[in-house]
Amino acid sequence: MHDVTAAAIREPVRARGPGSEPRGFDAARCRAAARQIRRYVMQMSLTAGPHGAHAGGALSMVEILSVLYLEVMRYDVKNPLWEQRDRFILSKGHGSPSLYAALCLAGFLDEKELATFKANETRLYGHPSMNPSMGIEFSSGSLGHGLSLGVGSALALKIRGNAASRVFVVLGDGELNEGSVWEAAMSAAHFGLPNLVAIVDRNGMQYDGFTEPVMNTGDLAAKWRSFGWMVREVDGHDVSAVHDALTAPTAGSGQSGGAAPLAIIARTIRGKGVSFMENARVWHHSRLTQAMYDQAMAELDASAETAATPIDRGGSRRP
Amino acid sequence: MTNLQKYTKAFVEAFDVAEDALPTLVYQAVPSWDSVGHMGLMAVLEEAFGITLDIDDVIDFSSFVRGQELLRKYGVEI
Amino acid sequence: MIAYTRASTRAWSMLGSSGAFGLAAMELPELDSSVAILSADLSFFSGLDRFRAKYPERLFNIGIAEQNMVCVAAGMAKEGHKVFATTYATFASARSCDQVRVSMGYMQSDIKLVGLAAGLSVGILGPTHMSIEDLAVMRAIPNMTVVSPADCTATVKATLAAAKHKGPMYLRLTGVQNNPTVYQADFEFTIGKAIRLRDGDDIAIIATGTMVHAALEAATLLAERQIACTVIDMHTIKPLDEAAVKETLGAKLLVTIEEHNKKGGLGGAVAECLALVPRKPPQLVLGMTDEFYHGADYHYLLEKNGLTARQIAESILASYEQVLA
Numbered sequence: 001m002h003d004v005t006a007a008a009i010r011e012p013v014r015a016r017g018p019g020s021e022p023r024g025f026d027a028a029r030c031r032a033a034a035r036q037i038r039r040y041v042m043q044m045s046l047t048a049g050p051h052g053a054h055a056g057g058a059l060s061m062v063e064i065l066s067v068l069y070l071e072v073m074r075y076d077v078k079n080p081l082w083e084q085r086d087r088f089i090l091s092k093g094h095g096s097p098s099l100y101a102a103l104c105l106a107g108f109l110d111e112k113e114l115a116t117f118k119a120n121e122t123r124l125y126g127h128p129s130m131n132p133s134m135g136i137e138f139s140s141g142s143l144g145h146g147l148s149l150g151v152g153s154a155l156a157l158k159i160r161g162n163a164a165s166r167v168f169v170v171l172g173d174g175e176l177n178e179g180s181v182w183e184a185a186m187s188a189a190h191f192g193l194p195n196l197v198a199i200v201d202r203n204g205m206q207y208d209g210f211t212e213p214v215m216n217t218g219d220l221a222a223k224w225r226s227f228g229w230m231v232r233e234v235d236g237h238d239v240s241a242v243h244d245a246l247t248a249p250t251a252g253s254g255q256s257g258g259a260a261p262l263a264i265i266a267r268t269i270r271g272k273g274v275s276f277m278e279n280a281r282v283w284h285h286s287r288l289t290q291a292m293y294d295q296a297m298a299e300l301d302a303s304a305e306t307a308a309t310p311i312d313r314g315g316s317r318r319p
Numbered sequence: 320m321t322n323l324q325k326y327t328k329a330f331v332e333a334f335d336v337a338e339d340a341l342p343t344l345v346y347q348a349v350p351s352w353d354s355v356g357h358m359g360l361m362a363v364l365e366e367a368f369g370i371t372l373d374i375d376d377v378i379d380f381s382s383f384v385r386g387q388e389l390l391r392k393y394g395v396e397i
Numbered sequence: 398m399i400a401y402t403r404a405s406t407r408a409w410s411m412l413g414s415s416g417a418f419g420l421a422a423m424e425l426p427e428l429d430s431s432v433a434i435l436s437a438d439l440s441f442f443s444g445l446d447r448f449r450a451k452y453p454e455r456l457f458n459i460g461i462a463e464q465n466m467v468c469v470a471a472g473m474a475k476e477g478h479k480v481f482a483t484t485y486a487t488f489a490s491a492r493s494c495d496q497v498r499v500s501m502g503y504m505q506s507d508i509k510l511v512g513l514a515a516g517l518s519v520g521i522l523g524p525t526h527m528s529i530e531d532l533a534v535m536r537a538i539p540n541m542t543v544v545s546p547a548d549c550t551a552t553v554k555a556t557l558a559a560a561k562h563k564g565p566m567y568l569r570l571t572g573v574q575n576n577p578t579v580y581q582a583d584f585e586f587t588i589g590k591a592i593r594l595r596d597g598d599d600i601a602i603i604a605t606g607t608m609v610h611a612a613l614e615a616a617t618l619l620a621e622r623q624i625a626c627t628v629i630d631m632h633t634i635k636p637l638d639e640a641a642v643k644e645t646l647g648a649k650l651l652v653t654i655e656e657h658n659k660k661g662g663l664g665g666a667v668a669e670c671l672a673l674v675p676r677k678p679p680q681l682v683l684g685m686t687d688e689f690y691h692g693a694d695y696h697y698l699l700e701k702n703g704l705t706a707r708q709i710a711e712s713i714l715a716s717y718e719q720v721l722a
Binding site for chain 3 (some may be wrong): 154160
């Protein structure tokens with residue numbers, strides 16, 4: 001495993017659960033965490049060897065995860081099923097390397113375990129497998145299920161009056177080809193679920209290439225709006241913009257008379273952060289050689305946050 | 320008990336209605352005479368009169384009055 | 398409180414299995430305060446009108462969206478609800494199969510998936526609504542419990558048992574209105590434990606769903622020819638009551654009957670169970686023939702598939718005579 005530099009994060013943020021103190025949004029810290037997640041993704045991809053890795057789709061959602069896990073979501077690694085936690089569902093399950101990296105930063109996973117990615121007796125499969133102690137709410141990998149799982153979770157939370165917990169679902173834009181996503185979207189508006197947030201990692205690509213020539217999903221913002229969702233469009237690699245989109249008040253009325261669910265359409269670049277992966281068709285899933293790895297790590301090291309602000313350990317979060 | 324008394328009792332118990340409401344009572348006129356209540360009544364009438372109703376007659380049994388006509392087919396005079 | 402009288406079991410029979418399920422559903426919130434019922438636009442067909450009137454906050458219509466329904470159910474189950482989800486059997490197993498295998502099989506969500514109108518019961522609507530292969534699909538998914546009640550009384554019992562059962566379950570409801578009655582009174586229903594309804598040394602018949610009653614009638618017809626049949630209600634296809642199956646090894650002929658494709662359902666399960674047993678009777682598998690029929694009336698379709706009591710008796714007789722020869 002390539003050694004992590006001093007500028008990188010060594011200790012994860014342990015808990016942003018009960019009793020944690022409020023702290024302002026720290027964009028620099030998020031960017032540093034994003035860079036570390038990218039490093040971890042490269043490390044896992046190398047470790048996977050001939051099995052290959054879904055590196056492209058993992059890299060496009062890194063800022064989304066860093067903002068969620070460091071700045072927005074509430075959770076308690078010592079009590080992973082804490083009722084008041086926020087729930088995270090990775091509907092685009094193949095983005096698992098980034099999720100594992102984020103869970104490592106959050107304190108659910110040890111850094112050493114990342115080296116077991118795709119090993120035969122690992123807990124870190126190519127697609128996430130449900131495991132509360134690891135902070136994985138649901139198994140995923142078959143595209144199109146996650147938003148429905150989110151609807152069910154959000155609905156149950158609403159029924160028992162838990163107005164604090166939110167359910168975040170990250171979907172791919174290619175994944176929106178699946179009809180079941182739209183069943184879920186329709187039902188979320190119908191049931192009036194303001195506690196549900198769908199984040200579309202709109203990297204414009206899917207396995208067979210760019211989404212437009214493969215299966216054009218058209219005007220996504222208009223589609224979600226027409227399904228009764230509130231929509232925010234952001235640059236998915238701008239941590240401040242992502243943070244604002246996730247935390248700005250969502251007052252407004254949905255079609256059920258209650259507040260509408262929120263869809264964030266995050267414009268991203270598949271393979272972001274590694275030049276030879278960006279917008280490259282093959283990097284939906286491919287094999288990372290040592291040479292590629294070395295180049296990728298060199299690029300990440302050279303990126304803007306070289307003199308990174310160390311992540312502030314201590315798990316302080318708004319209650 | 321006369322046949323009419325048995326018949327009336329079955330309705331009153333099945334649907335919790337007053338006897339004087341029966342002559343004009345039709346299927347779905349009261350919430351308790353839904354499909355579930357209907358089958359319950361059919362089963363009670365079968366037992367009371369020792370008959371087995373044909374499914375077509377079960378479906379055709381749309382009112383207190385109609386029921387009396389249908390039961391005649393089974394030799395039950397009300 | 399449910400009363401298992403002659404009149405009530407007769408009423409349930411007239412309602413049909415969906416109606417019986419709906420009636421049993423009325424008891425569920427008392428058994429488990431976390432009960433929620435989802436339906437893919439079939440709440441009326443599921444017999445849930447009274448449930449809707451009494452417990453509107455527990456009934457969620459998901460619309461014609463079976464895939465969404467299964468995962469919404471999984472999300473709710475994860476958050477602590479005991480969830481029943483209803484749709485046509487064929488859609489449960491085919492349309493939302495992926496969601497079923499992932500959420501119910503793989504993640505073992507505590508969902509009771511109710512497959513309405515299984516087999517040929519809405520065959521009038523054509524092959525798209527005939528569930529020919531749902532037992533084959535469901536029993537091949539790890540961690541699934543698969544239950545197929547013999548009649549409407551058993552449907553009530555199975556529904557209540559399902560509420561107490563923890564883990565993913567597929568509840569297969571067969572038959573139409575005026576569904577013949579096997580159980581006219583209360584009886585002991587335990588998931589995974591077959592029920593021996595009739596004893597006879599010559600032939601052993603293992604049946605499920607509507608075919609249990611047909612098997613009993615066929616056994617009566619065979620008795621007129623001095624052929625004695627055992628009849629077993631195998632209401633749980635998975636886990637199969639292997640002990641009950643192995644109790645039939647002394648028969649000269651073993652017969653399995655199901656309102657399901659001959660391939661892959663109860664017949665297959667029983668054959669698999671006996672595969673390593675060196676000395677066993679030959680097994681006659683009766684079920685739907687492996688083809689798609691044009692839409693037709695339920696009883697007409699049963700006859701086309703050789704599944705009336707008379708036809709079953711004739712098939713058994715023909716096989717038995719070959720065995721004895």
